[in-house]
Amino acid sequence: MLEKLLITGAGGGLGALLRGNLSDVAKTVRLSDIVDIGSPGAKEEVISCDLSDRDAVKALVEGCDGILHLGGVSVEKSFDTILPANIVGVYNLYEAARAAGMPRILFASSNHTIGYYTQDTHLTADVPLRPDGLYGVSKCFGEAIANLYHDKFGQETAIVRIGSCFAEPRDHRMLSTWMSPSDFVSMIECVFRVPRLGCPVIWGVSDNDGRWWDNSAAAYLGWRPRDNSEAYRRKIDAEQARPAPDAPDAVYQGGKFTAEPIHS
Numbered sequence: 277m278l279e280k281l282l283i284t285g286a287g288g289g290l291g292a293l294l295r296g297n298l299s300d301v302a303k304t305v306r307l308s309d310i311v312d313i314g315s316p317g318a319k320e321e322v323i324s325c326d327l328s329d330r331d332a333v334k335a336l337v338e339g340c341d342g343i344l345h346l347g348g349v350s351v352e353k354s355f356d357t358i359l360p361a362n363i364v365g366v367y368n369l370y371e372a373a374r375a376a377g378m379p380r381i382l383f384a385s386s387n388h389t390i391g392y393y394t395q396d397t398h399l400t401a402d403v404p405l406r407p408d409g410l411y412g413v414s415k416c417f418g419e420a421i422a423n424l425y426h427d428k429f430g431q432e433t434a435i436v437r438i439g440s441c442f443a444e445p446r447d448h449r450m451l452s453t454w455m456s457p458s459d460f461v462s463m464i465e466c467v468f469r470v471p472r473l474g475c476p477v478i479w480g481v482s483d484n485d486g487r488w489w490d491n492s493a494a495a496y497l498g499w500r501p502r503d504n505s506e507a508y509r510r511k512i513d514a515e516q517a518r519p520a521p522d523a524p525d526a527v528y529q530g531g532k533f534t535a536e537p538i539h540s
C-alpha cells in the first residue's frame with residue numbers, strides 16, 4: 277500500500293467519483309486542484325496548485341509515493357487554454373516526479389488520442405495515434421512524455437486511455453466507451469500494486485459487449501473489469517434516439533469531438 281497518493285484534478289468529475297474509494301491504494305491521499313475542493317476528510321489533505329506553476333508542482337509532488345494525474349483541460353478548447361495545464365503542466369509533473377524519486381504515475385489519457393478511428397475498427401494498444409482535436413493532441417503529448425521519462429530514467433507510468441468514465445453511460449456511443457467508476461478503482465489498485473509496471477497503454481473501458489479496444493497487452497496487471505454497459509442499453513434506447521448512421525457519434529470512436537472546430 278502507498279503511504280501518500282497525490283490526486284491532481286481532484287476537484288473534477290472523476291476526482292469526485294474516485295476520491296473516497298481509494299483506501300486500499302494509499303494510507304493518505306493528497307488532493308489538489310485550482311478549484312475549491314472543500315475541506316479534507318479523514319486521511320486526506322488538500323493543497324491548491326496550478327499545474328503550470330513549476331515550483332508549486334515540485335512542492336506538491338514531494339512526499340508522495342504515487343500520483344493519479346487527473347488534472348487538466350478535459351474537453352476540446354483553444355490551444356491557449358489547453359497549453360498551460362496539459363502541456364506545461366504535464367512536463368512540470370514529470371520533472372517534479374524525477375526530483376522526488378520517481379513515484380509511480382497513472383496518467384489519465386483519453387480515447388481522443390485515437391478518436392478518428394472508425395467504430396468498426398478494433399484497436400490494440402500499439403496502433404498509431406489519430407487524435408481528433410487539440411485536446412487529443414495534448415494527451416498524445418502526455419503519453420510521449422511518459423514514454424520519454426520511462427526510457428530515459430525508468431519512471432513508471434500507466435497510460436490509461438479512458439473511454440467515458442461516468443456513473444452511467446450517457447448515450448449510445450458510451451455503450452462502447454464506458455468505464456464504470458468501480459472498474460476504474462480496481463484498475464488503480466492493480467496499477468499501484470503490480471510489482472513491475474513499466475509504461476503500458478491501458479484502455480480504460482469496462483467489459484462492455486460493444487467495446488472496441490483490446491487490453492491483452494496489459495493482461496499482466498491482473499485487471500479484470502466487472503461491469504458491462506449492456507445493463508443500461510434499454511434505458512438509453514428509451515430516452516434517446518440513436519444517432520444517424522453518418523453522424524460523428526455513430527462513425528468515429530471519438531464521436532462528436534471529431535466535429536469540433538479548431539477553437540481560437
Ligand code: NAI
Pocket residue numbers: 284285286287288289290291308309310311325326327328345346347348349350351360361365384385386387437438439440441442
Ligand atoms: P474535469 O474537467 O471534471 O476535471 C479536471 C480537473 O482539472 C478540474 O477540476 C480542473 O479544475 C483541473 N485543472 C484544470 N486546469 C488545471 C490547472 N492548470 N492546474 C490544476 N488543475 C487544473 O475532468 P474529469 O472528467 O474529472 O477527467 C479527469 C481527467 O481524466 C482529465 O485529465 C481528462 O482529460 C481525463 N479523461 C476523463 C474522461 C472521462 O470520461 N471523465 C475520459 C478521458 C479522459
Ligand code: 15L
Pocket residue numbers: 350351386387388438439440441453530
Ligand atoms: C474525454 O476525454 C473527456 O474528458 C470526457 O469528458 C468525455 O467526453 C470522454 O472523453 C468521452 O469521449 O466520452
